[in-house]
Amino acid sequence: xxxxxxxxxxxxxxxxxxxxxxxxxxxxxxxxxxxxxxxxxxxxxxxxxxxxxxxxxxxxxxxxxxxxxxxxxxxxxxxxxxxxxxxxxxxxxxxxxxxxxxxxxxxxxxxxxxxxxxxxxxxxxxxxxxxxxxxxxxxxxxxxxxxxxxxxxxxxxxxxxxxxxxxxxxxxxxxxxxxxxxxxxxxxxxxxxxxxxxxxxxxxxxxxxxxxxxxxxxxxxxx
Amino acid sequence: xxxxxxxxxxxxxxxxxxxxxxxxxxxxxxxxxxxxxxxxxxxxxxxxxxxxxxxxxxxxxxxxxxxxxxxxxxxxxxxxxxxxxxxxxxxxxxxxxxxxxxxxxxxxxxxxxxxxxxxxxxxxxxxxxxxxxxxxxxxxxxxxxxxxxxxxxxxxxxxxxxxxxxxxxxxxxxxxxxxxxxxxxxxxxxxxxxxxxxxxxxxxxxxxxxxxxxxxxxxxxxxxxxxxxxxxxxxxxxxxxxxxxxxxxxxxxxxxxxxxxxxxxxxxxxxxxxxxxxx
Numbered sequence: 456x457x458x459x460x461x462x463x464x465x466x467x468x469x470x471x472x473x474x475x476x477x478x479x480x481x482x483x484x485x486x487x488x489x490x491x492x493x494x495x496x497x498x499x500x501x502x503x504x505x506x507x508x509x510x511x512x513x514x515x516x517x518x519x520x521x522x523x524x525x526x527x528x529x530x531x532x533x534x535x536x537x538x539x540x541x542x543x544x545x546x547x548x549x550x551x552x553x554x555x556x557x558x559x560x561x562x563x564x565x566x567x568x569x570x571x572x573x574x575x576x577x578x579x580x581x582x583x584x585x586x587x588x589x590x591x592x593x594x595x596x597x598x599x600x601x602x603x604x605x606x607x608x609x610x611x612x613x614x615x616x617x618x619x620x621x622x623x624x625x626x627x628x629x630x631x632x633x634x635x636x637x638x639x640x641x642x643x644x645x646x647x648x649x650x651x652x653x654x655x656x657x658x659x660x661x662x663x664x665x666x667x668x669x670x671x672x673x674x675x676x677x678x
Numbered sequence: 679x680x681x682x683x684x685x686x687x688x689x690x691x692x693x694x695x696x697x698x699x700x701x702x703x704x705x706x707x708x709x710x711x712x713x714x715x716x717x718x719x720x721x722x723x724x725x726x727x728x729x730x731x732x733x734x735x736x737x738x739x740x741x742x743x744x745x746x747x748x749x750x751x752x753x754x755x756x757x758x759x760x761x762x763x764x765x766x767x768x769x770x771x772x773x774x775x776x777x778x779x780x781x782x783x784x785x786x787x788x789x790x791x792x793x794x795x796x797x798x799x800x801x802x803x804x805x806x807x808x809x810x811x812x813x814x815x816x817x818x819x820x821x822x823x824x825x826x827x828x829x830x831x832x833x834x835x836x837x838x839x840x841x842x843x844x845x846x847x848x849x850x851x852x853x854x855x856x857x858x859x860x861x862x863x864x865x866x867x868x869x870x871x872x873x874x875x876x877x878x879x880x881x882x883x884x885x886x887x888x889x890x891x892x893x894x895x896x897x898x899x900x901x902x903x904x905x906x907x908x909x910x911x912x913x914x915x916x917x918x919x920x921x922x923x924x925x926x927x928x929x930x931x932x933x934x935x936x937x938x939x940x941x942x943x944x945x946x947x948x949x950x951x952x953x954x955x956x957x
Binding site: 527531534535538 | 764768
């Protein structure tokens with residue numbers, strides 16, 4: 456008598472990778488624009504990045520239907536916050552809200568692997584990285600999604616101090632300037648799309664700094 | 679309005695077929711300080727007179743943003759108004775979540791009216807003691823609605839509610855035919871003038887009035903004091919001095935007593951920087 460297996464799954468994986476890097480006065484959030492299912496490509500031009508607040512941007516890979524639902528939830532909650540507090544949510548506040556929202560569905564999770572990036576109340580860049588059920592941490596850089604296993608070791612090599620004695624975990628901000636961070640992001644995606652079949656087509660790069668939010672794109676391999 | 683044996687319960691009809699509690703609720707609305715609204719084809723302007731309990735306190739918030747395309751001004755029990763505006767905000771957010779489009783104003787006022795009606799037919803409830811001027815924009819154009827405690831609602835080209843609103847209504851009646859094609863700025867000027875009518879002799883300053891605008895390409899927002907003062911200055915110079923009209927109503931004394939203003943409602947200093955939602 457073998458165990459009964461599900462003949463249908465509520466989830467699907469649409470692939471893709473996300474990266475975020477925080478600096479002293481900026482934050483770079485990037486994701487590829489390919490949406491796949493199985494071995495097929497659904498579209499080459501899908502944005503995984505969502506602006507949640509004035510200085511707070513989220514990139515999510517995983518099951519995009521859940522991602523969209525999560526983004527809508529957060530946007531609605533942000534509106535309520537604005538009505539009650541007469542101001543926009545700060546990035547750390549949004550980080551906690553995201554964590555709570557994810558854990559709320561602990562027993563039927565959002566299949567969404569998120570990185571949240573933006574500026575905190577003092578204008579310093581911050582990045583928060585999550586698992587599917589809301590466990591989160593403030594870090595200097597992070598990557599999620601199908602290419603994360605290829606991207607994270609490279610970012611570690613470039614950004615992480617070899618020993619926690621030299622750079623404490625609390626100082627979760629990279630020493631890079633904005634231009635260097637963007638360059639690093641482009642390099643990292645170019646490498647990931649070489650080996651990860653789910654990453655490619657285009658990168659959408661969003662930069663949050665004191666002047667506001669700007670967006671740029673870079674072409675990647677289409678195969 | 680005299681006391682009688684049919685006015686204790688909202689669920690008791692009088693022999694003449696009236697619900698006195700509902701009518702008394704409308705009286706409460708007339709005690710609040712004035713709120714006016716007017717619309718053109720593309721814009722709606724709301725204005726209200728600010729009343730502060732004392733010189734030490736801040737003034738009550740009478741204009742609320744409900745969504746980018748809807749806002750309202752209230753007269754009467756401000757606490758009731760606050761609660762209703764919270765309900766309206768929720769409805770807008772939920773509708774937008776489901777349909778990815780803004781809630782049509784006409785739908786919202788019907789929901790509001792139905793909510794008010796419920797309170798006229800339950801023995802354990804009381805009618806809301808607040809009149810609302812709902813200003814909004816949707817696919818069918820600019821709208822101004824008036825919701826009253828009875829559960830009725832009407833659409834208007836221009837209207838005024840609250841104490842001494844008759845003076846504003848008289849002014850608006852004279853001018854309303856021009857409003858449809860008015861420019862946004864003229865509409866704002868007319869709103870300020872209408873407010874001035876309700877003041878009856880008191881000097882018009884930006885500190886005692888609040889103006890909000892919503893229109894095509896212009897999300898609902900409250901004009902900041904500086905802008906309002908500028909507009910007041912431009913036409914105070916041009917217009918001849920208006921002699922002090924009738925002496926202040928006995929209504930003045932009842933205004934501040936009836937309204938329940940709380941500074942807590944404002945969530946902090948009213949003059950905080952440019953906040954996205956209110957003031």
